[in-house]
Amino acid sequence: MDVVLAIAVGGLYAAGLYMMMRRSIVKLIIGLGLLSHASNLLIFTMGRLIRGRPPLIAPGAEALAEPYADPLPQALILTAIVIGFGVQAFAVVLIKRVYEIVGTDDLDQMKRTDEL
Amino acid sequence: MRSLLLVLPLLIPLSTAVLGLLIRRKPHLQRVLATAGAGLLLTSGLGLLVSVQQGGIHTVQIGAWPAPFGITLAADLFSAIMVVLTGLIGLAVVLYSLGSIDPQRERFGYYPLVHILLLGVCGAFLTGDIFNLYVWFEVMLISSFVLMALGGERAQLEGAIKYVTLNLMSSALFLVAVGVLYGIAGTLNMADLSKTLRSTPHPDLAMAPAMLLLIAFGIKAAIFPLFFWLPASYHTPPVAVSALFAGLLTKVGVYAMIRVFTLLFNPQAHGIDLIILVASGLTMITGVLGAVAQNEFRRILSFHIISQIGYMIMGLGLFTPISLAGSIFYIAHHIIVKTNLFLISGLVFRLQGSYHLKDLGGLYRKHPGLAALFLTPALSLAGIPPLSGFWAKLILVKAGLEVQQYLIVAVSLIVSFLTLFSMLKIWNEAFWKSAPEEHLTSLPQGNRLALLLPVLGLATITVWISLVPETLFSLSEQAAQQLVDPTEYIRRTLGD
Numbered sequence: 340m341d342v343v344l345a346i347a348v349g350g351l352y353a354a355g356l357y358m359m360m361r362r363s364i365v366k367l368i369i370g371l372g373l374l375s376h377a378s379n380l381l382i383f384t385m386g387r388l389i390r391g392r393p394p395l396i397a398p399g400a401e402a403l404a405e406p407y408a409d410p411l412p413q414a415l416i417l418t419a420i421v422i423g424f425g426v427q428a429f430a431v432v433l434i435k436r437v438y439e440i441v442g443t444d445d446l447d448q449m450k451r452t453d454e455l
Numbered sequence: 456m457r458s459l460l461l462v463l464p465l466l467i468p469l470s471t472a473v474l475g476l477l478i479r480r481k482p483h484l485q486r487v488l489a490t491a492g493a494g495l496l497l498t499s500g501l502g503l504l505v506s507v508q509q510g511g512i513h514t515v516q517i518g519a520w521p522a523p524f525g526i527t528l529a530a531d532l533f534s535a536i537m538v539v540l541t542g543l544i545g546l547a548v549v550l551y552s553l554g555s556i557d558p559q560r561e562r563f564g565y566y567p568l569v570h571i572l573l574l575g576v577c578g579a580f581l582t583g584d585i586f587n588l589y590v591w592f593e594v595m596l597i598s599s600f601v602l603m604a605l606g607g608e609r610a611q612l613e614g615a616i617k618y619v620t621l622n623l624m625s626s627a628l629f630l631v632a633v634g635v636l637y638g639i640a641g642t643l644n645m646a647d648l649s650k651t652l653r654s655t656p657h658p659d660l661a662m663a664p665a666m667l668l669l670i671a672f673g674i675k676a677a678i679f680p681l682f683f684w685l686p687a688s689y690h691t692p693p694v695a696v697s698a699l700f701a702g703l704l705t706k707v708g709v710y711a712m713i714r715v716f717t718l719l720f721n722p723q724a725h726g727i728d729l730i731i732l733v734a735s736g737l738t739m740i741t742g743v744l745g746a747v748a749q750n751e752f753r754r755i756l757s758f759h760i761i762s763q764i765g766y767m768i769m770g771l772g773l774f775t776p777i778s779l780a781g782s783i784f785y786i787a788h789h790i791i792v793k794t795n796l797f798l799i800s801g802l803v804f805r806l807q808g809s810y811h812l813k814d815l816g817g818l819y820r821k822h823p824g825l826a827a828l829f830l831t832p833a834l835s836l837a838g839i840p841p842l843s844g845f846w847a848k849l850i851l852v853k854a855g856l857e858v859q860q861y862l863i864v865a866v867s868l869i870v871s872f873l874t875l876f877s878m879l880k881i882w883n884e885a886f887w888k889s890a891p892e893e894h895l896t897s898l899p900q901g902n903r904l905a906l907l908l909p910v911l912g913l914a915t916i917t918v919w920i921s922l923v924p925e926t927l928f929s930l931s932e933q934a935a936q937q938l939v940d941p942t943e944y945i946r947r948t949l950g951d
Contacts, residue, residue, distance in 0.1 A: 359624075364616065371623050378630045385638030412637065415586055419630055422593045426626075429600055430619060436604070437612045449613040452687050 344384045351377035362446045364434045371430065375423040379416045386412030458515040460506050461528050463499040464538050464581065467492055468545075468574040475567035482561045486553055489566035493549040496573060497542030504535040508930070512937065512947045514583065522583075522949050523644030529583035529948050532934035533783060537580040537710055540790045543916070544702040545573045547909035551798050552695040554902030555805075560605055560693070568605070569699065571598040579707050583948050585719075586633050586643045588711065589626070592675070596622050599704060602696050603688065614688030621684040625674035632667035636719075639664070646948035649718045649941055658724070665720045665727060672715070676708030678768055679737040682761045686745065689760070690753035690810070694801030697753060701760055702794035706786055709767045713782065717938040722774050732772030736863050739765030739870040746877045752800040752810040752885070755877055756793070759836065762870055763789050769863055770851055778854035779935035784927055785847040788920060792832040792844065795913040799829050802906060803885055812881065817890030826886045831914045833882065835921065837875035843920040844871075846928070 351373050358370030389408040396403055438444055471492030478484045507513055507530055514529045516522055530538070549569060556565055575595025582588050600622075604615040637643055639660055640651040652661050670681065677685040685705070689697055722728040742762025749755045767789070770782025800810065802825060807815050819826040835842035848871055855864040920927055937943060 359620070367616075367620060371620065371627075374624070374627045375630075378627045378634070381631055382634030382637070385634045387638070411643075412634070415634070415637070418586075418590065422590070426593070426597060426600075426623060429597065430623070433600070433604060433612070433615060433619060436607055437616055440607060440609050440612050446616070449616060452610050452614045452617075452691055 340388050340390075341384060344380060344388070348377050348381045348384065351380065364437060364444045364446060367446065368427070368430050368434055372423075372427055375419070375427075379419055379423075382412050382416055382419070457506060457510065457513050460499065460503045461513050461515045461530050461581065464496060464503065464542070464577040465528075465574060467496045467499055468570040468577065471495075472567040472570040472574065475570065476564060479562070479564055479567075482558060485561065485566050489549050489570065490546075490553065492570055493542065493546040493573070496577070497539070497546050500535070500539040500542040503530055504532075504539050507532055507535040508933070512944055514947050514950075523642050523647035526587050527583035527644055527646070527948050528581050529646070529944065530581055531937045531944055532930065533710075533713070533938060534580045536783065536787060536930060536934060537706070538577055540706075540787060541573060541576050541580065541703060543913075544699065544790060544794050545569070547794060547798070547913055548695050548699045548702075550905055550909045551698070551801070554905030555695055555801060556693060557606075563605060565602075565605065568598050568602050572602065572699065572703075576703050576707055580710060583645050584643055585636065585645055585648065585715075588645075589629055589633055592629065592707070592711075593626060595704070595707065596626065599700060602699075603692050605696075606693065608691070610691040614691035617684045618688040621674055621681075625671045628667050628674075629671035632664040632671060635664040635667065636661075644948065645714070645718055646941075646945040649945055650949075652719055653721075661720065662725055665716075665725075668715050669712070669727070669730070672708045672712040673734070674708070675705065676712060676764055676768070677705050677738075677761050678734050678764055679741050679761075682738070682742070682764075685761060686749075686754055686757045689757040690751060694753070694797060694804065698794045698797035698801070701756065701797050702790045705760060705764055706767075706790055709764060709782075709786060712768070713771050713779070713938065716771060717779070718941050718944065722771070728772050728774050731768055732860065732863055735765045735768035735772050736866045737765075738762065738768065739866055743870045743873040743877070747873065747880075750812045752803065752812065752815075752881065753797065755881060756796050756800060759874060759877070760793060762874065763793070763836070765870070766848065766851060766867060769867060770854065772863070773851075773854050773858055773860060775854055775858060776932070776935050776939050777857065778851060779938050780928065780931040781847065781850035781854050783931040783934050784850055784924075787927060787931070788835070788843040788847045788917075791913050791916050791920070792835050795832040795910060795917065796829075796836065798910050798913070799825070799832070802910065805906070807890075812884035814891060815885040816888045817886075819886040820889075828910055828914055829886065830882070831917055833878040834875075835917050837878050838871040839875070841921050843917050843924065846921070846924040850928070 355370045355373030358366045386409045389406050392407045394407045394410050475485055475488055512531045517526045575591050578591035600619050603618055640648050642648055674681045716722045739762045742758050746755045746758035767782050767785050770778040804810055835844040838844040838848040852864050
């Protein structure tokens with residue numbers, strides 16, 4: 340399972356970076372989204388995958404029996420998803436405004452601020 | 456009392472922002488509230504600094520969850536100094552905004568956004584948990600995104616696209632690094648991480664998150680070759696926003712870098728210090744050469760932020776107590792001077808209606824006071840004795856000579872000459888040469904005080920640091936001592 344997820348993470352990074360290097364701002368935002376999904380999956384995988392062992396203390400037992408699934412990465416991912424959601428929403432509104440004001444979705448046309 | 460002092464720099468901007476959003480439709484009340492909030496933040500920062508200096512490192516376990524399970528807030532001297540600077544810049548910028556921000560931006564929540572930004576910056580300085588640091592970075596970023604784009608002018612939006620993209624990229628890398636660190640060490644508390652990473656059976660494995668963090672913070676701090684978003688965006692928003700960003704945001708990246716590479720990783724292992732030193736030299740050179748080619752007031756200043764970041768990183772790369780003290784001194788000096796220069800560029804724009812050097816001129820004859828106000832931070836930036844930048848550079852050069860890193864010392868000296876050249880370029884063009892046309896106006900009467908007071912105040916602080924550098928230097932030295940030997944930090948955080 341780890342290997343499958345590792346490949347998925349790598350694939351998402353590759354796709355995200357490819358999209359970010361395109362000239363359209365819509366694709367840029369999609370790329371950023373893929374990148375943040377890849378990061379979330381990577382944290383999930385780094386927390387070690389253990390199936391069917393929730394971190395619950397069995398009735399009568401004093402402590403958790405190893406191995407058990409670590410709940411913390413999920414809490415981290417949840418936070419990261421919420422943050423990512425807010426940032427994505429902002430980014431979508433931003434590109435809409437940019438398209439309205441600049442009149443193009445081509446990043447190469449947006450270099451007025453870099454001119455001497 | 457101690458824990459209250461530690462939480463106040465977060466509570467004050469948070470409540471100011473929330474109240475500000477509630478009274479969004481009452482601009483007058485908002486202005487009063489924003490100023491009071493910034494003033495209180497500065498006061499609480501000063502209180503924290505005094506308390507930390509007398510009582511050592513302060514820590515609070517949020518929700519009384521014992522470390523390393525809960526979130527820890529920790530303030531050593533370095534954090535406390537940074538919080539004071541945040542309060543100072545916050546107050547200066549809010550005052551300046553009173554006289555310069557248009558009613559439309561005010562209606563769309565300009566002041567609450569500034570305070571959310573200050574909240575994020577203070578949080579990043581005070582947290583003792585690396586995931587929490589990520590969250591504070593995001594708080595800071597999202598409010599800076601909105602401030603950057605607020606107003607929706609074409610240049611602003613173009614700048615915002617680049618700013619948003621590269622900063623989100625850096626956040627993603629930061630998040631990955633946090634995940635990998637958790638995978639290796641099984642903890643997120645920085646003091647606990649410091650202990651675990653020192654005794655990890657796989658020290659080489661820790662290099663992956665170390666490099667990821669170097670790049671993530673490198674993008675935020677705008678070091679070579681990751682700085683391109685900065686000169687593309689910092690000159691686009693209103694000048695108060697530019698000044699706030701220029702003063703604080705990149706320095707949060709530098710702070711995080713110094714924190715991580717003193718507490719978590721040992722830069723002298725695996726040659727990280729060499730990477731940082733090379734990056735610092737190249738950052739100084741590219742920044743200053745970039746500035747030479749520019750002819751727009753704020754773009755010149757933006758490129759100088761980059762070259763100055765190189766000096767701050769140089770102290771980290773040399774990694775001796777005195778060089779770290781130099782870095783901290785440099786950060787303090789730079790935040791004050793750079794914010795002031797941006798505010799002055801705004802005054803010049805007010806007077807002549809342009810940021811382009813070719814349209815400016817004759818300011819020395821009409822406004823000699825403003826010219827003197829410009830020269831103080833400008834010469835300080837270049838490092839002319841006896842101004843504050845001279846002392847900052849002197850400490851770093853001395854630290855470099857002590858460990859025989861002659862090359863970086865030579866680079867830093869050459870770069871400071873080039874800085875002088877480009878400050879004199881602004882001086883000659885904007886102040887000395889005769890005005891291209893006689894369209895000099897004077898500052899509007901009504902908000903003159905709001906515009907001039909922060910500039911005067913920051914210039915006074917620069918002069919004070921210049922004349923009495925011992926105060927700040929001994930503070931920086933003690934802060935550096937705490938950074939070099941983190942045992943006290945770890946003991947106070949984990950409580951054993």
